[in-house]
Amino acid sequence: MTVALNLQGVACTFVSKDQPGQRYTAVKDVNLMVGAGEFVSVVGPTGCGKSTLLNVAAGLLAPSTGSVKVFGQPLQGINKRAGYMFQAESLMPWRTALANVSAGLQFRGVPEEQAAIQANEWLRRVGLGGFGDRYPHQMSGGMRKRVSLAQTLVLDPDIILMDEPFSALDIQTRQLMENELLDIWQAKKKAVLFITHDLDEAIALSDRVVVMSAGPGSRPMGDFTIDIERPRDVAEIKTTSRFLELHAAIWAVLREEVLKGYQQQLKVA
Numbered sequence: 001m002t003v004a005l006n007l008q009g010v011a012c013t014f015v016s017k018d019q020p021g022q023r024y025t026a027v028k029d030v031n032l033m034v035g036a037g038e039f040v041s042v043v044g045p046t047g048c049g050k051s052t053l054l055n056v057a058a059g060l061l062a063p064s065t066g067s068v069k070v071f072g073q074p075l076q077g078i079n080k081r082a083g084y085m086f087q088a089e090s091l092m093p094w095r096t097a098l099a100n101v102s103a104g105l106q107f108r109g110v111p112e113e114q115a116a117i118q119a120n121e122w123l124r125r126v127g128l129g130g131f132g133d134r135y136p137h138q139m140s141g142g143m144r145k146r147v148s149l150a151q152t153l154v155l156d157p158d159i160i161l162m163d164e165p166f167s168a169l170d171i172q173t174r175q176l177m178e179n180e181l182l183d184i185w186q187a188k189k190k191a192v193l194f195i196t197h198d199l200d201e202a203i204a205l206s207d208r209v210v211v212m213s214a215g216p217g218s219r220p221m222g223d224f225t226i227d228i229e230r231p232r233d234v235a236e237i238k239t240t241s242r243f244l245e246l247h248a249a250i251w252a253v254l255r256e257e258v259l260k261g262y263q264q265q266l267k268v269a
């Protein structure tokens with residue numbers, strides 16, 4: 001299998017803003033690999049360093065030690081083979097849905113007309129054909145997330161990095177979006193690194209679920225293959241016996257770390 005993303009021996013140490021002498025090692029000894037076309041989720045206690053790892057993969061943060069390779073090449077600067085979708089709203093309020101989706105293409109030098117055709121096509125794929133002229137404030141949260149998804153995918157990245165992209169949505173909209181993401185992923189088979197708090201979501205979507213330990217010095221401490229056949233309906237598979245078995249096995253590892261994570265936070269507070 002071609003390796004799309006490979007983090008080897010990655011550690012990230014931050015210097016405290018208030019006390020420059022103080023250092024905090026968020027993640028340490030992290031080895032994490034995502035194959036081309038593979039869907040990998042990372043779960044872990046709050047504050048363990050999941051977003052930190054995603055930022056490292058995106059090239060937004062250089063690791064203090066270790067290496068990051070993208071399709072075998074050392075990553076320098078921004079990861080141009082990757083598209084990102086973060087938890088926060090990423091739309092420009094002064095641009096229509098269409099203009100939001102086509103912006104990235106235009107920044108890359110695609111002529112306006114061509115960019116609009118591709119952006120329209122992606123809006124249609126995410127179920128928003130006909131909504132291209134709406135502004136973000138004229139759309140629901142779920143619709144805005146669809147626009148964000150189109151905005152990420154229109155650039156045709158080989159690697160998709162997602163940090164809790166659906167956490168702000170109500171459960172029904174969330175399930176719709178998860179199924180849509182799976183449909184698109186199934187058709188395009190990109191490498192996905194998906195961060196979530198939600199173990200159900202991680203299992204439902206992924207080929208593999210990686211469990212991070214509680215910080216400081218958080219590292220992957222479990223790597224579970226999700227051998228549930230595809231295509232999947234995220235709502236339906238949650239009642240299958242294999243899903244429940246996998247959930248129990250992963251939760252047995254994750255639970256301890258979540259408890260440790262809470263203890264850590266209490267200490268910090």
Ligand SMILES: Nc1ncnc2c1ncn2[C@@H]1O[C@H](COP(=O)(O)OP(=O)(O)OP(=O)(O)O)[C@@H](O)[C@H]1O
Binds near residue numbers: 014016024215
């Ligand atoms: N730029 C920074 N400077 C100092 N500390 C940081 C910085 N970025 C992250 N940290 C610390 O590193 C740790 C990991 O943060 P990170 O946001 O990666 O965790 P997370 O697992 O994504 O958290 P959550 O699940 O709550 O979103 C936290 O303790 C955080 O306070």
